[in-house]
Structures are given as C-alpha cells and as structure tokens.
Amino acid sequence: MADFSELVIISGKGGTGKTSLVACLASLFKSRVVADCDVDAANLNLILNGNVVEKKDFVGGKKAVIKSDLCTVCGKCLEVCRFGAISQDFVVDRVACEGCGACHVFCPTSAIDFSPRRCGECYTCTTADGQPLVFAELLPGEENSGKLVTMVRTEARKQAETKNIPLIVIDGPPGIGCPVIASVTGTSHAVIVTEPTGSGIHDLKRILQLTAHFGINAGVVVNKSDINTTHTSSVKALCEKEGRAMFFGGIPFEPKVSEAQRKGITILDYAPTSEASTAIRNIYKRIKKNMEES
Amino acid sequence: MRIAFASGKGGTGKTTIAVNLAWFLAYEGQRVQYLDCDVEEPNGHIFLKPAIERQERASVMVPIIDQKRCTSCAKCGEVCQFSAIVNLPSNTLLIPPMCHGCGLCTLVCPTKAITEGTREIGLIETGKTADAIPFVHGVLNIGEPMAIPLIEQVKARGAASHTQIIDAPPGTSCPVVKTIRDSDLVVMVTEPTPFGLHDLKMAVSVASNLGVPVGIVVNRENGAFEPLERYLETRSLPVLARFPEDREIARSYSEGLLICEALPTYREKFKALADGIGEILKEHGESKGWQISANL
Numbered sequence: 001m002a003d004f005s006e007l008v009i010i011s012g013k014g015g016t017g018k019t020s021l022v023a024c025l026a027s028l029f030k031s032r033v034v035a036d037c038d039v040d041a042a043n044l045n046l047i048l049n050g051n052v053v054e055k056k057d058f059v060g061g062k063k064a065v066i067k068s069d070l071c072t073v074c075g076k077c078l079e080v081c082r083f084g085a086i087s088q089d090f091v092v093d094r095v096a097c098e099g100c101g102a103c104h105v106f107c108p109t110s111a112i113d114f115s116p117r118r119c120g121e122c123y124t125c126t127t128a129d130g131q132p133l134v135f136a137e138l139l140p141g142e143e144n145s146g147k148l149v150t151m152v153r154t155e156a157r158k159q160a161e162t163k164n165i166p167l168i169v170i171d172g173p174p175g176i177g178c179p180v181i182a183s184v185t186g187t188s189h190a191v192i193v194t195e196p197t198g199s200g201i202h203d204l205k206r207i208l209q210l211t212a213h214f215g216i217n218a219g220v221v222v223n224k225s226d227i228n229t230t231h232t233s234s235v236k237a238l239c240e241k242e243g244r245a246m247f248f249g250g251i252p253f254e255p256k257v258s259e260a261q262r263k264g265i266t267i268l269d270y271a272p273t274s275e276a277s278t279a280i281r282n283i284y285k286r287i288k289k290n291m292e293e294s
Numbered sequence: 295m296r297i298a299f300a301s302g303k304g305g306t307g308k309t310t311i312a313v314n315l316a317w318f319l320a321y322e323g324q325r326v327q328y329l330d331c332d333v334e335e336p337n338g339h340i341f342l343k344p345a346i347e348r349q350e351r352a353s354v355m356v357p358i359i360d361q362k363r364c365t366s367c368a369k370c371g372e373v374c375q376f377s378a379i380v381n382l383p384s385n386t387l388l389i390p391p392m393c394h395g396c397g398l399c400t401l402v403c404p405t406k407a408i409t410e411g412t413r414e415i416g417l418i419e420t421g422k423t424a425d426a427i428p429f430v431h432g433v434l435n436i437g438e439p440m441a442i443p444l445i446e447q448v449k450a451r452g453a454a455s456h457t458q459i460i461d462a463p464p465g466t467s468c469p470v471v472k473t474i475r476d477s478d479l480v481v482m483v484t485e486p487t488p489f490g491l492h493d494l495k496m497a498v499s500v501a502s503n504l505g506v507p508v509g510i511v512v513n514r515e516n517g518a519f520e521p522l523e524r525y526l527e528t529r530s531l532p533v534l535a536r537f538p539e540d541r542e543i544a545r546s547y548s549e550g551l552l553i554c555e556a557l558p559t560y561r562e563k564f565k566a567l568a569d570g571i572g573e574i575l576k577e578h579g580e581s582k583g584w585q586i587s588a589n590l
Contacts, residue, residue: 012334015485019489040464040465040467040493041466041496043303043492043493062375080398080401098396099375100398101373101398102396102397102398105402138467140466140499140500141467141471141500141504142468143467143468145467146439174305174334175463176436177333177334177438177469178439178441179467181437195548198548198549199335199340199547202335203335206436210436213437214437227548228548231548258487258539261487261488262487
C-alpha cells in the first residue's frame with residue numbers, strides 16, 4: 001500500500017480556474033508532487049517554472065502505413081478496416097486510422113508497417129521550492145492522451161515514493177471522457193472547480209456523477225463566486241443535496257487574479273492580502289482538514 | 295459549409311461565440327444548423343434552448359465472447375491494440391470501455407467464439423430553436439471514455455444544405471482533430487493570457503496540419519497582450535473580431551442568455567465576424583452560400 005495520497009483537481013467545464021488553483025495549492029501544501037495531467041494543454045509549468053531534470057519520450061499507439069512496393073492491391077485491408085482509413089488507391093489516412101492493426105494482420109504480403117510512434121514527451125522538473133513537478137506534452141493532434149496521463153501519474157508516483165513525499169496534487173483536464181477518467185481513477189479525493197453560470201452548474205452535475213461513479217470523495221470550489229450569487233447558492237445547495245460533496249468555498253472575482261495570470265505568477269504571490277488570496281488559503285485549510293478526516 | 299469553433303484552452307468563449315454567430319446568421323437569413331461536438335460537456339443548448347424533437351441512443355460495436363466455444367487460445371488478446379481483452383487460463387474477459395469496436399478479435403478467432411453486439415455510449419438529441427435553427431448535440435454517458443464515435447455520429451447529422459456551426463471540445467488531441475478535420479474554416483477563440491496563447495499555438499498547429507484555414511477571435515480583451523499580438527502577426531493569422539472583458543457579457547452568459555439578444559449593440563461585432571469568415575472562405579474559393587446583408 002502506497003503511503004502517499006492523491007488529490008485531483010477537475011472541473012468538467014474548461015477555463016474555470018483549475019490550473020490557477022492548483023498552482024496556489026502547490027505552494028500551500030509544502031511537501032507535494034504536482035502532476036499536470038492536462039496533457040492536451042499543459043499550462044501549470046508556465047506558472048511554476050520548474051527546471052527540467054528528466055525528459056522521456058511518450059510512445060503512443062501504432063498507425064498503419066502501406067509500403068506501396070509490396071502492396072499487390074488485393075483489397076483485403078479495405079475489407080477489414082472499419083474506420084474508412086484506407087483510400088481506393090491504398091493510402092492510409094493517418095487521421096482516420098484508429099490504430100487497430102486489422103489491415104496489418106490480414107495483409108497477405110506483409111505490406112503494412114505497423115510500428116509504435118513517439119506521440120509526446122513527459123518531463124520531470126524541480127520547482128523553485130525544491131519540490132517535483134511532472135508534466136507532459138502530447139504532440140498536437142495526437143491520440144492516446146489517456147495513456148499519457150497514466151505515464152505522468154506513474155512518474156509522479158515514482159517521485160513520491162523515492163523522495164518520501166506524502167501527497168500528489170493532480171491538475172486534471174476538462175471534460176468527463178478518457179483523459180479525465182485516467183486522471184481520477186485510484187485517487188481518494190477530488191476538488192471540483194466550477195463557476196456560477198448556467199454552463200458551470202450543468203457541467204458540475206455531470207462531473208459529480210463521475211466522481212460518485214468512481215467512489216471518490218469530492219468537494220466543490222466556486223470561482224468568481226460573486227458574479228452570480230444566486231447560482232453560487234444553488235451550487236452550495238447542490239452539494240448538500242447530493243450529500244456526497246463538500247462545499248469548500250468561493251473565490252471572489254478580482255481583476256488582480258487576471259493581472260497575476262498575465263504576469264505568470266500565482267495570486268498568492270502577486271497580491272497576498274487580496275480577498276481572493278484569503279479565500280484560497282481558507283479553501284486550502286478545508287481541503288486539508290477534509291483529507292485528514294476522510 | 296462547415297465552420298468549427300475551437301480554442302485549445304477551455305473556457306475561452308468558444309460556445310458563446312458559436313451560439314451567437316449561429317443566431318446572427320439565422321437572423322440575417324442564412325440557413326444555419328448548430329452541431330455541438332463537445333459531447334463530454336455540451337453547453338450550446340443552455341443558450342439556444344432548442345425544443346428537443348428526437349432522442350436516439352448512440353452506440354458502438356462490441357465483441358460478445360461465447361465462453362463455451364472459446365478454447366482460450368489467446369489470439370484475440372494478442373491482436374487487440376487497446377488492452378480490451380484479458381485472456382485467463384480458463385476464460386476470456388472483455389473490458390468494454392477499452393474496446394474501440396474495430397472487430398479484429400472477431401476476425402481472428404479460430405473457433406468463431408466471438409460475435410458482435412452493440413454498447414451504448416451516449417445520447418444524440420435533435421431539435422429546433424425558437425428561431426428555427428436545427429440543433430444537434432451528443433451527450434456522452436458518465437464514466438464512458440469513448441467520445442470520438444459519438445462526435446462522428448453528431449457530425450453525420452450535419453445537413454449539406456445548411457451552414458453548419460460546429461462547437462468543438464477543448465484541447466488539442468484526437469476529439470478536436472475528428473471534430474474539425476473536414477471543416478471549411480476553424481475559428482479559434484482565444485484569451486489574452488499566457489495560458490490562452492500557449493494552447494492557441496498548439497490548436498493552430500493542429501488546424502494547419504489538417505490544412506484547415508484559421509480565423510481568430512480574441513475574447514475578454516482588457517488592453518493589448520503583446521505576446522499574443524506578436525504571435526498573430528508573425529503567423530499572419532487574421533483577427534476576425536475582438537470582444538472586450540465586459541461584466542455585462544459575463545452576466546448574460548451566467549444567465550444563459552445570448553449576447554445578440556441581451557446586448558444588441560454587440561450584433562455589429564458578430565456582423566464583422568461573419569464578414570471576416572466570408573472573406574477567408576472567398577480566398578479559399580468556398581464562399582458559396584455565404585451572404586451577409588448590411589442591415590442590422
């Protein structure tokens with residue numbers, strides 16, 4: 001049994017402030033590994049500015065390539081491909097190819113190459129406070145982001161084990177699909193960052209179902225909570241009604257937050273006495289208490 | 295005609311711009327259809343409020359293993375690229391959410407122990423808005439990782455007779471690729487922050503690898519953000535519209551209102567956006583059916 005816990009920050013809806021909150025939590029939880037699992041759009045290191053200490057290639061799925069010199073245009077590949085990825089003149093459309101290998105298995109002249117490809121990179125860094133950060137970059141347009149998320153989490157766990165660090169904080173991707181599932185499975189606690197808008201609440205309901213589905217202890221943070229106090233109250237009511245989610249608090253809208261973002265630093269560093277910073281420190285205390293108690 | 299809306303980073307305003315442009319084009323008399331391909335978290339309906347006329351279950355193919363015929367030869371697990379089959383000494387297990395429905399296991403099984411059935415992954419809803427805009431969205435089931443087949447099924451309902459406004463999911467990986475790959479133009483909605491710019495660059499490279507022309511909308515602007523301006527200039531990316539950081543927009547958004555209806559002065563911005571799209575399409579010889587009248 002591992003002696004570290006994993007806390008994942010997710011949102012359902014994109015752009016609610018996940019990464020900004022993770023950067024703050026990373027500095028408040030002093031001893032932690034941070035794992036940026038938003039591999040489509042890895043932004044955490046733009047704030048944390050870690051020094052890369054190790055870089056690994058991510059080898060993702062395979063794609064078929066027809067070697068025209070060996071191809072006898074028999075048409076067997078066209079027959080077995082379900083994804084319409086092979087043209088009538090026997091060229092594989094890389095975007096349509098699902099990487100299943102059916103054409104490769106059935107080609108009678110072994111004319112189809114089917115080799116693993118490098119689809120991204122995984123970086124282990126040390127941030128200014130000497131703590132590890134792991135993040136990855138999927139090459140634009142590539143597949144298997146779920147697999148790359150798993151690689152980031154594996155590297156983060158190695159860091160936690162070898163350096164005896166009790167906590168991994170995971171910055172998750174938006175949505176509820178494959179990379180999100182890969183980010184949340186096996187974690188004990190989730191923080192869901194939402195905003196007081198119709199879309200925010202719609203997406204919050206779906207992500208709460210997801211955390212319930214995986215049996216994860218979830219709590220909610222409302223960012224820009226004072227933009228629409230009616231919606232913020234309904235988020236609170238929703239948490240209580242579901243009975244499965246804690247309400248960790250709201251962060252007020254403050255222009256200083258976007259100023260800090262543009263400067264590429266956290267609000268805690270940019271304006272430590274601002275209302276937003278105070279709210280974030282209180283939220284941190286509640287998250288910590290919740291993790292210690294359950 | 296297909297116009298997709300993407301961004302890389304989430305929450306930059308893709309849906310806001312897409313739903314308002316759809317409304318504006320319909321108001322100007324174009325035949326418009328709205329396709330929400332952000333199937334993990336579809337939000338377009340919150341603003342367009344369509345009356346849903348039809349619900350269909352979306353499903354994918356999945357193998358069914360007949361344990362009586364299975365000889366545990368493990369050939370199926372060997373060829374499966376998606377780790378969806380676990381071969382145990384005395385039986386063969388399927389992990390349905392991992393399966394991509396390629397059918398290869400069925401084809402290689404020497405005892406024909408594997409047949410195929412279907413597995414539900416979500417819902418497709420079609421309807422019409424109060425302004426008679428045909429609307430389609432996909433809603434992925436909770437706990438379901440397979441978004442792409444649902445995206446493809448939503449897109450398959452696109453009407454060639456209409457201008458299709460397609461809302462893409464955030465990110466830069468396969469769901470975005472499958473959404474925008476056959477679009478005539480992709481509008482990238484970005485915000486002037488380091489995060490917005492970092493993700494915009496990746497999203498633009500996805501579009502250029504696919505050979506899809508790009509137009510830019512800068513959203514929530516509050517003074518110029520130099521790094522973004524420099525990037526747009528170096529890459530000669532056309533800015534089709536700029537929207538200010540405006541509390542009134544945020545408020546109408548939070549209430550699920552269309553900017554074009556709640557704040558009609560912004561209609562001019564959407565006209566500029568529509569005209570800018572028309573120009574790019576013309577450059578690429580695709581402008582058929584794209585006409586915007588001058589009267590607001």
